[in-house]
Each structure stands twice: as structure tokens, then as C-alpha cells.
Amino acid sequence: MRTILSLCLALAATLAMFQLAAQQSNTKDKQKQDKQVSDDDQPLYTRPVGTKGATKAKKESATNAFNGIDPNTGKPLPATMGKSAGAAETLLAKGMFDRVPKREVLMAFVKEGGLIAR
């Protein structure tokens, strides 16, 4: 009776060990997969662009991910192509004109950089 009980306990312990090992293996695989996905979603060149003076949210947006690109073709996803411009985007497009530098600012930039003015 004692032998049978010992055998049952040993079997239960072995099964528990196998289950634990399997769980650990699955966790490692998942972590590896997550890392792979995360690496693949990083841009080819990772130098941060446009983070100086940006808010935290904007900093994250300006440093991460391909954003709307099909991973297989590199072309914009249908969902990206399907996005339509609303009032906010139209305002941003109009606002691009406000960023054109004034003549005197351009001349200072040209002079500082050793460029040529027309």
C-alpha cells in the first residue's frame, strides 16, 4: 500500500515537473516571438527624428514603427489608403504654408551654412 502511494506521488511529481517545463518553454517561445515582431516593426534606420521639443506622445510617434505599411510589400495597407482627410488634416495641409521661411530668415540660414542665395 505504501509502495503504491509512493509510486503515485512520484508520478504526480513527474507530471507536474513536465507541465512546468512545458509552460516555461512556451513562455520563452512567446517572448522570442514578441521580440521578433517588435524588431520587425522597428524602422530600418532608428535614429530618432523630430523628438526635440516634442511632447511624450509625439516623441513616441516620431521614433516608433513603420505606421500603416504592409510588412510583405512595403506598400501602404488598404486601411491606410482608405483614410480620408478631414477638417484637421486640411488645416494641417494649409498650415504647411505658414512654415515657409521669411526671406530674411532664409538669408541668415544660407549665410550660416555657406550656401548660395539667388
Add this chain to the structure above:
Amino acid sequence: MKLKHVFCIAVIAGGSAWIAQAQLPGLGGLKNKIDNTKNKAKPATDRAEKAHEAFASWSPEEEEGIGEASAAKMIAMFGLVESDSLNAYVNLVGTAVAQFAPRQIPYRFGVLDTGMIGAFATPGGFIFVTRGAVAGIKNEAELAGVFGHEIIHASERHLESQLKTTKASTWAKEEGKAVKGPALLEANRAKAESLITDLFNMKLSRDKEDGADERGSMLAVQAGYAPDGLMNFLITLQASGSSPKATKAFGQLFSTHPPLDERITKLRAWVEKQPKKGVTNEQRFLDGTQ
């Protein structure tokens, strides 16, 4: 004998008069036929006029309206990197190059918030470079070369002419109609949708791309930059290989432009003929884009 002759002449004259009379209604019919043909030809003339309108360049107002709608669509797709210092910097570099553009329109520059590598020109002088491209560019001369390429596309209306060729039949009908107010905005938006779809799927002709590489680099040289800026950036892209990540980053560029090695070879031949001078302003570029 004389009487016979007189009789014959009378018969012939009478016959001729009868024949002539019979033919006159026919001559009237001929006139009608000419008139009908003229009337039938009128719609064809109208169509030709509409086609001419379709192939004629957009007016400055049309170009600005369609360009603005296209730029808004691009911003809706990817978003703009909203950093005041970055936007000020790219507009300074772009405007320094655009001073020498063959056609002077208000060029303006923005950075699209995507890791994809690319640069785009929509009508009306809206020029975009992607965050992914800026991250791979090493100095101001390279950025100036990229902007020069896009400025040439915008200045020489490459996209407009290509689209008008491929969409002549449908756009001719639309452009034959005079639209104003909200209808005009809607028409511009519809054209922008079509234009952006083609921008991401259509190859411009090899001549236009080669021309934009060479003349765009020339604009950068005229502004005082080193002539090999665009070429060096293309070499950086080529060196990045063909990993899945590179395919993802370059997919758009490869599907709409000639192969990199061909572009580099042609640019190298041009660069070797240029005087070895011009600035690169590497540190200013790194400060301006961080």
C-alpha cells in the same frame, strides 16, 4: 439638213434642261448633307475642346486646390511629425534648394510620420519626406538632393501630365464642367484620392525619374551643396541590403522608381563631371532633425 440640226439641238437642249432640273434637288441634298456633316462634327469638336482642356495645364488655383487636398490625404494616411524645430529646418533646406526651381511656386515641406523610406511631391509644391528617410540621411547635402528630386517633379508637373495621359477620358468629362464652391472642393478631393492612389502605384517614366535625379541634384549644387548628396543617400539605401525589414522599408520606393544600381550609375557619371565643391553641413543636419 438645217432643220434636222435644229431639231437635234432642240432635243439635246430639252434633254439637258430636264436632266438638270432632275439633278437640282440632288444638289440641294448635297448642301443638306454638308450641313448635317457639320452638325455631326460639332460634338466631336466639343469633345476635342474638352480633351484639350484636360491636357492643358491646371490653372494655379486648380493646382493649389488639388495639391492641398492631396497633401491633406497624405497627412490623413501617415500623420505629420509635429516638431516645430524639425519643420522649420526642413523648410529652410527645401526653400534654399527651391530658390533655383525652374518654376517658382510656393514650395512647402513636411515630414510624414512613417518608417517607410520615401519622398513625394503632390501638385502645387507640397513636398513630403518620410521620417524613415530622414533617419537614414546623413547630412544636409543628401536631404537637399532628395528635395531637389521632388522639386523637379512638382516644378515640371510630372504627376499631373502622367495622370492626364492615363485618365484623359474620365477627367476630360469632369474638367469640361465648370464647378465652383463646395462642388469644386468635392471635385478636388475626388481628384486627390485618385492622384494619391496612383502616386503609390504608378511608375513615372524612366526619363522623368532620371531627369529628376540629375536636375534635382543640380538644384542642390546651385544652392551651394555638394553634388553627390542624392547619390550618397541612394548608396546608403543600396548598402542596407534586401532583408525583410529593408523590403518593408523600400517596398514603395522600389515599386515606383527605377532600380537603385541604375540610378546610382547614372548619377555617378553626372557627379564626376561636376566641380568638386559644395557643403554637406552634417552637424547642422543632425541638430536640425533630432
